[in-house]
Amino acid sequence: MAEADPNWVERLVEPARVHKAVYTDQRVYDLEMERIFGQAWVFVGHESQVKEHGDCWSTMIGKEPVVMTRDSKGDIHVLYNRCPHKGAKLTAEGCTKHKPMFRCPYHAWMFRMDGSLVSVPHRHGYDGTSFDPDDPQFSMTPVARVENYRGFVFCSLSEEGPDLKTFLGGAITSMDNFVDRAPDGEIEVAGGVQRVMQRSNWKIFFENLNDTGHPIATHESSFLAARKTSKHKLGGEVPFQLHIIEGNGEAPEFWESLDLRAFDYGHSFMTAIFHAPKGKISEDYKAALDTAKGKEEADRIVSMNRHNTIIYPSCSPHTGFHQLRVIRPISINRTMVEIFTFNLKGTSEEYWQRTITYSNIVNSPSSTVMVDDVEVYERCQEGMESDGMDWISQHRGEGRDNLLDREIQSEGISEMPIRNQFRAWSHYMLGTPASIPTGGGDS
Numbered sequence: 001m002a003e004a005d006p007n008w009v010e011r012l013v014e015p016a017r018v019h020k021a022v023y024t025d026q027r028v029y030d031l032e033m034e035r036i037f038g039q040a041w042v043f044v045g046h047e048s049q050v051k052e053h054g055d056c057w058s059t060m061i062g063k064e065p066v067v068m069t070r071d072s073k074g075d076i077h078v079l080y081n082r083c084p085h086k087g088a089k090l091t092a093e094g095c096t097k098h099k100p101m102f103r104c105p106y107h108a109w110m111f112r113m114d115g116s117l118v119s120v121p122h123r124h125g126y127d128g129t130s131f132d133p134d135d136p137q138f139s140m141t142p143v144a145r146v147e148n149y150r151g152f153v154f155c156s157l158s159e160e161g162p163d164l165k166t167f168l169g170g171a172i173t174s175m176d177n178f179v180d181r182a183p184d185g186e187i188e189v190a191g192g193v194q195r196v197m198q199r200s201n202w203k204i205f206f207e208n209l210n211d212t213g214h215p216i217a218t219h220e221s222s223f224l225a226a227r228k229t230s231k232h233k234l235g236g237e238v239p240f241q242l243h244i245i246e247g248n249g250e251a252p253e254f255w256e257s258l259d260l261r262a263f264d265y266g267h268s269f270m271t272a273i274f275h276a277p278k279g280k281i282s283e284d285y286k287a288a289l290d291t292a293k294g295k296e297e298a299d300r301i302v303s304m305n306r307h308n309t310i311i312y313p314s315c316s317p318h319t320g321f322h323q324l325r326v327i328r329p330i331s332i333n334r335t336m337v338e339i340f341t342f343n344l345k346g347t348s349e350e351y352w353q354r355t356i357t358y359s360n361i362v363n364s365p366s367s368t369v370m371v372d373d374v375e376v377y378e379r380c381q382e383g384m385e386s387d388g389m390d391w392i393s394q395h396r397g398e399g400r401d402n403l404l405d406r407e408i409q410s411e412g413i414s415e416m417p418i419r420n421q422f423r424a425w426s427h428y429m430l431g432t433p434a435s436i437p438t439g440g441g442d443s
């Protein structure tokens with residue numbers, strides 16, 4: 001794209017196709033870090049990752065290192081992971097404990113969990129200087145905005161923009177359903193985090209999450225192997241593990257019958273591919289939910305059966321099996337996906353084991369399903385970096401979207417969620433996120 005053209009970003013996205021530069025041009029990536037990850041509400045972590053005073057969870061928001069903390073009063077903070085002295089990162093990435101305070105590994109300045117400065121060594125060295133311990137420039141810097149929605153902590157690096165609930169829009173029902181499924185009303189991250197590094201641009205992963213056109217081809221080897229195992233080794237029995245894998249081999253009519261819904265800011269979800277298996281584990285779980293919430297409410301909760309929800313541009317909850325995938329762009333062609341598995345309080349050990357099984361089958365680095373996807377993501381990235389052709393098609397279902405009130409609905413096979421992501425993407429990139437519309441009207 002011509003560098004002299006001031007409208008170069010605008011030219012990258014058309015109603016049903018995008019220029020390959022959105023995945024391959026370093027200038028696009030740099031602008032995304034500033035205008036998307038520097039503006040949107042981005043998922044930081046779950047409050048259960050910082051249960052006690054001094055607990056920390058460190059991660060990246062775009063290119064900015066941040067740390068989520070719990071202070072002595074029980075409040076949660078999100079701070080830039082940077083010492084105000086000479087910039088050293090105060091914690092390593094991931095889970096750490098700093099009770100009662102941070103101690104910088106370089107010159108030992110100390111900070112409370114809310115980021116405020118406690119002390120500096122060699123205090124007399126600052127006597128008579130302009131150093132003022134009460135000046136905020138000598139404390140850790142909080143990010144511009146933090147909101148906690150039912151335990152899910154998001155931050156925005158910008159003072160401007162909608163509040164978190166407005167941002168989540170219709171996708172908030174997936175976050176609600178995630179928590180409502182816990183008989184005791186609480187969920188917690190359990191079993192650590194699984195990480196998968198993908199050699200592809202971050203947007204490719206998001207586009208795949210509601211792409212019903214790919215399983216029958218991409219996952220052919222794994223679902224055929226599952227079916228063969230069932231037929232030849234198990235006498236036709238389909239245990240839970242194989243049920244999950246072979247679901248990707250459903251006929252085209254099945255995928256067409258699914259419901260896709262999309263919202264402002266690039267969010268969307270699709271209805272479930274399969275349902276929780278019958279049997280004692282499910283029956284015991286439903287009985288516990290009936291007791292806790294009443295049968296009518298419990299029926300409503302479990303009947304909201306969704307596959308991937310997209311909270312653009314940072315995470316994807318799977319409510320039925322209690323997974324949350326978090327998407328961290330590393331570079332123009334590297335993406336880290338972190339997979340968190342949640343324990344629902346008030347459920348049995350067997351129920352938890354089944355949740356882990358789902359994660360291992362579908363999301364873990366050793367999954368036979370995930371490797372299929374990661375392979376095609378990399379092939380897309382390499383193909384787009386070639387000179388073969390400049391444009392990427394998103395035409396499936398174009399012109400057949402139903403525009404509802406702040407919501408778009410389409411048939412299961414449509415690429416509508418991808419077009420919806422790029423409508424939001426364009427507004428962010430052009431610096432007009434406040435006018436991100438729902439509806440297909442104004443690409």
Ligand code: FES
Pocket residue numbers: 083084085086087088104105106107108109
């Ligand atoms: S860089 Fe942190 S105390 Fe010097």
Ligand SMILES: [Fe+2]
Pocket residue numbers: 214215218219373
């Ligand atoms: Fe897939």
